[in-house]
Amino acid sequence: MSLSLQDEYIKKESMYGANNYAPLSVVLNKGEGAHLWDVDGNKYLDMVSAYSAVSHGHSHPELIKTIQEQSSKLAITSRAFYTEPFGNFLEQLTEISGFESILTMNTGAEAVETAIKAARRWGYFTKGIKEDKAEIIVADGNFHGRTTTIVSFSTDSSYKDGFGPFTPGFESANYCGSCDCESLNSCISIESFERKINKNTCAILVEPIQGEAGIRVPQDGWLLKLRELCTSNNVLLILDEIQSGLGRTGKLFAYQHENIKPDGLILGKALGGAMLPISAFLSSKEVMDHFNAGSHGSTFGGNPLATKVASRALELLYEDNLIENSHILGDYFKSKLKSIDNKIIKDVRGKGLWIGMELNESEVNAKDLCLMLLNEGLLCKETHKTVIRFAPPLMITKEQLDWAIEKITKVIRSI
Secondary structure (H helix, E strand, O other): OOHHHHHHHHHHHHOOOOOOOOOOOOOOEEEEEEEEEEOOHHHHHHHOOHHOOOOOEEEOOHHHHHHHHHOOOOOOOOOOOOOOHHHHHHHHHHHHHHOEEEEEOOOOHHHHHHHHHHHHHHHHHHHOOOOOEEEEEEOOOOOOOOOOHHHHHHOOOHHHHOOOOOOEEEEEEEOOOOOOOHHHOOHHHHHHHHHHHOOOOEEEEEOEEEOOOEEEEOOOHHHHHHHHHHHHHHOOEEEEEOOOOOOOOOOOOOOHHOOOOOOOEEHHHHHHHOOOOOOEEEEEHHHHHOOOOOOOOOOEEEEEHHHHHHHHHHHHHHOOOOHHHHHHHHHHHHHHHHHHOOOEEEEEEEEEOOEEEOOOOOOHHHHHHHHHHOOOEEEEEOOOEEEEEEOOOOOOHHHHHHHHHHHHHHHHHOO
């Protein structure tokens, strides 16, 4: 019996690729706007957005035009030379973000590693921590990438098993939401961070909303409390907004919901406009000036093609009203999901167009529900067996969301 076209491609990945992912059984070959198509021509609504990387939609014509124009002129030179797109990009991002200095890399994990290096040097050269004693406090349930150093401070054994020995210098505290505190005045999370701080602490590194952990949203005021804690103890507050940043939560950055500003900010994913990988660590001159020539870098980091695309992607956040759309339709989508009255739904939470629907584990497995939605033409992905993440492109329309709600409701009520 001959294999179907989809099965042929899946077999090739299984035969020749490492088994480090567990994709849903669909082979995609085209994307436009909020939709994707498989090799058989079936159409799907994308509710994953490559984990927040596709905020602008698939194959945005302005970004395709930018790639074509820039790649025909200059794509990569390495940082051995100055380039026109890079300087313009740095100026643009500092003006938009309010940070003084930027170091660009390619992937989110590289930007996290950059933040760790920056925090440690600041700790040694500004704060006066003794050499090789600097510590960074992270939160339980964190996900910042999969490099050896980053998985060293993961609290999920599946990211760590068989990869030791691990990098020292990290402590873990409770993330807000892992407890049942009724008031931030007696918050177990803040208290746990406070207990971990000592003379060697150079930074606290957290996600404003934890994505991989199941869209865990802290209490209002938690980030403000963390900001105050860092300020009073001369500790840097570094926020990983690789997934939550650039409009995903209905504001440019998720920390703006609390009217604070961190000492360092990590960006990636949507920065490349769903076209090219580019990431960045943003901070003050005081922190960044501890880098010197040769101390850190990347051959492809800040290349002319990626920075030109990123510049246009930043402009399109405003030209296409993506941030406002995320805010308005995010509230609408969340309210519609909450209105589905069914025993399998335990909780619906999130900000903007970044929503987690937690299921009662005794009723259904999240991956099984994702497969059922796949058959209805809707692409989404589970995390930790009990949560389905919904993160559509920020250019999605109300009509498209209504179609998604209809399908989600249909599948849930069929169980």
